[in-house]
Amino acid sequence: LKDGAMADCELECNGHIIPVHKFILSTHSKVFSAMFSHDDVQEAKEKKVIIKDTDVESVRMMLHYMYCGEVDLESNAEGVMVLAERYQMDELKQLCEEKLCTQVDRNNIAEMLYLADLFNCSFLKTAVVDVLRINKAYVMGTQSWQMLKESNPKLMNEIMERVVLGAETTSPPPTKRQRQHFSSVSIILR
Secondary structure (H helix, E strand, C coil): CCCCCCCCEEEEECCEEEEECHHHHHHHCHHHHHHHCCCCCHHHHHCEEECCCCCHHHHHHHHHHHHHCCCCCCCCHHHHHHHHHHCCCHHHHHHHHHHHHHHCCCCCHHHHHHHHHHCCCHHHHHHHHHHHHHCHHHHHCCHHHHHHHHHCHHHHHHHHHHHHHHHHHCCCCCCHHHHHHHHHHHHHHC
């Protein structure tokens, strides 16, 4: 990867050219595999893939994972997750999600929730809900929370339901006597 020996393709990101091997990329990514298996696809013909809407560091981290089977996500799990999703790299996406779960705090909760929803990350959503339960008053007063609430009310309803119901799920189920009491109360209220 570092010296580009025997590379048969190039990735270009923000003017940086990175020599790569189609076999390695195809082995780890369903998207690259499809791209290189069809001769009529522009990338296969030109032996060059242009990667947009990301930074070169995220691309290098994704490639490091492809070539070495490991990656340090401490500083850029979010950027790598975008690429893992785009190129259908499920294992890398899972590693990114696990890392992001450890980074959720009351200051980034809205951003993490947005990512969890965008990339369908159920564990990350759960981590957000756990942090939100403890920091409700603070988080709900932040500008980023208000912006997310306005832009995605359906997501916010889902999360608030989970926050409220999650507290109740730790309680034991109602006893038969309590169920009978609830039933008689609902009859009276009708």
